[in-house]
Amino acid sequence: MDNYNDHKKILLAVDCIIFGFDNQNLKILLIKRNFEPEKGRWSLMGGFLHTDENLDDAAIRVLNQLTGLHNIYMEQLRTYSAIDRDPVERTVSVAYYALINITEHTAEINENYSAKWFNIDEAPDLIFDHKLMVANAMLRLRRRALSKPIGFELLPKKFTMKQLQTLYEAILGETLDKRNFINKINALDILLKTEEKDMNSSRKGSYFYTFDEEKYKFKVSDGFTFRL
Amino acid sequence: MDNYNDHKKILLAVDCIIFGFDNQNLKILLIKRNFEPEKGRWSLMGGFLHTDENLDDAAIRVLNQLTGLHNIYMEQLRTYSAIDRDPVERTVSVAYYALINITEHTAEINENYSAKWFNIDEAPDLIFDHKLMVANAMLRLRRRALSKPIGFELLPKKFTMKQLQTLYEAILGETLDKRNFINKINALDILLKTEEKDMNSSRKGSYFYTFDEEKYKFKVSDGFTFRL
DNA sequence: TCAAAAGTGTTCACCGTACACCCATGG
DNA sequence: CCATGGGTGTACGGTGAACACTTTTGA
Numbered sequence: 366m367d368n369y370n371d372h373k374k375i376l377l378a379v380d381c382i383i384f385g386f387d388n389q390n391l392k393i394l395l396i397k398r399n400f401e402p403e404k405g406r407w408s409l410m411g412g413f414l415h416t417d418e419n420l421d422d423a424a425i426r427v428l429n430q431l432t433g434l435h436n437i438y439m440e441q442l443r444t445y446s447a448i449d450r451d452p453v454e455r456t457v458s459v460a461y462y463a464l465i466n467i468t469e470h471t472a473e474i475n476e477n478y479s480a481k482w483f484n485i486d487e488a489p490d491l492i493f494d495h496k497l498m499v500a501n502a503m504l505r506l507r508r509r510a511l512s513k514p515i516g517f518e519l520l521p522k523k524f525t526m527k528q529l530q531t532l533y534e535a536i537l538g539e540t541l542d543k544r545n546f547i548n549k550i551n552a553l554d555i556l557l558k559t560e561e562k563d564m565n566s567s568r569k570g571s572y573f574y575t576f577d578e579e580k581y582k583f584k585v586s587d588g589f590t591f592r593l
Numbered sequence: 594m595d596n597y598n599d600h601k602k603i604l605l606a607v608d609c610i611i612f613g614f615d616n617q618n619l620k621i622l623l624i625k626r627n628f629e630p631e632k633g634r635w636s637l638m639g640g641f642l643h644t645d646e647n648l649d650d651a652a653i654r655v656l657n658q659l660t661g662l663h664n665i666y667m668e669q670l671r672t673y674s675a676i677d678r679d680p681v682e683r684t685v686s687v688a689y690y691a692l693i694n695i696t697e698h699t700a701e702i703n704e705n706y707s708a709k710w711f712n713i714d715e716a717p718d719l720i721f722d723h724k725l726m727v728a729n730a731m732l733r734l735r736r737r738a739l740s741k742p743i744g745f746e747l748l749p750k751k752f753t754m755k756q757l758q759t760l761y762e763a764i765l766g767e768t769l770d771k772r773n774f775i776n777k778i779n780a781l782d783i784l785l786k787t788e789e790k791d792m793n794s795s796r797k798g799s800y801f802y803t804f805d806e807e808k809y810k811f812k813v814s815d816g817f818t819f820r821l
Numbered sequence: 822t823c824a825a826a827a828g829t830g831t832t833c834a835c836c837g838t839a840c841a842c843c844c845a846t847g848g
Numbered sequence: 849c850c851a852t853g854g855g856t857g858t859a860c861g862g863t864g865a866a867c868a869c870t871t872t873t874g875a
Contacts, residue, residue, distance in 0.1 A: 796874045
């Protein structure tokens with residue numbers, strides 16, 4: 366009844382919504398397209414699926430090619446298939462979103478490709494349906510931030526409570542009460558307070574914390590669920 | 594730098610995880626495959642993407658072809674792309690899940706295609722990565738059931754509180770306290786109690802309710818969020 | 822009259838939220 | 849000594865969970 370040969374094959378692409386945090390604002394990394402169509406306009410980082418890789422690998426490859434980064438948190442978002450989403454040829458695109466901590470990787474992010482960070486609310490118009498992808502990624506990020514400790518992917522290894530709170534405020538788009546926020550975080554019991562202080566932000570200095578991934582994993586395997 | 598012609602096209606399929614509820618158990622609809630490979634084994638309902646339709650339309654078409662049903666709740670789940678997931682040819686598949694109320698549509702569901710309902714925990718082995726798809730769909734269904742009133746998609750228009758509770762117990766995989774459940778549902782204030790009673794389940798009879806979609810939509814537009 | 826399912830409220834513990842003052846330090 | 853950001857605790861109300869008895873009616 367169904368035969369593989371009866372069906373047209375089509376191009377499969379991946380597009381990456383790359384989030385970063387500069388201790389102030391949530392940002393996305395965009396590139397200026399250097400090929401047609403829509404050459405010169407801003408776009409998500411994308412590429413086509415190769416036959417010897419799966420989609421996750423393709424997304425990792427694309428991200429690596431355009432930023433030089435390895436070991437980045439990525440997650441499949443959803444697949445976009447509007448018939449005319451790409452004017453040149455029928456292309457279905459699988460969107461991924463990635464979280465990068467900008468501060469530790471500034472050097473590695475390759476500016477050769479005209480890549481540039483934009484504040485999430487100051488991003489330029491994007492080609493195709495990329496704006497929709499970003500909007501969906503933003504919603505997903507918000508949900509995830511409340512149910513998984515993904516925030517730490519966006520921060521340097523050592524960070525202050527203030528940084529963490531500012532990040533969550535940027536992601537959630539609302540201000541949070543300092544005491545309640547710290548109480549919640551401490552109740553989770555997945556951070557290590559270091560001896561070290563950040564002396565740049567204030568005269569008193571504020572302690573650096575690190576995310577205790579071991580402890581977190583152990584607690585999860587013990588039935589614990591992160592919930593902010 | 595990137596050229597559309599440099600890239601191989603591949604087959605794109607959709608596979609549907611179809612959930613139903615028979616007032617007792619949560620079920621999925623499977624078909625016995627009548628073509629190679631894996632002919633004769635159980636499988637999700639699937640088909641290939643046509644060039645003149647998007648993925649949502651393809652999923653709707655596949656579902657309609659194999660069940661005769663229209664206007665079914667469907668949602669894209671995620672995309673599966675392991676290199677060797679289909680032994681015949683590289684195929685990427687986008688999974689959708691659908692919710693059907695069995696009781697009102699028994700007649701329409703076409704048995705010509707060897708389609709059969711299985712209890713979710715008594716389903717046979719499935720081809721390819723379909724088992725993984727079902728597991729993911731189940732997780733998604735659980736999450737959705739708590740945050741959107743999708744349960745009503747699985748029930749007849751008129752249903753009793755008992756039915757509703759049994760459904761939620763089946764979805765969540767745990768028993769619920771009758772009083773707490775009813776209190777919660779009533780607090781949501783999105784059901785209409787009819788005058789009519791179901792006299793089959795007991796001598797006393799139990800009232801039928803209907804989901805008040807108008808009211809629900811109004812409340813949502815007013816900032817209300819469903820939360821069980 | 823009895824069996825079987827329907828229907829109905831209250832109490833309590835915990836969690837989330839609101840809220841304000843002192844501390845340490847460098848200039 | 850003062851200005852700036854860092855750090856800390858409590859009280860209250862609301863929500864979620866535990867829990868048992870009465871009602872109806874057909875057989």
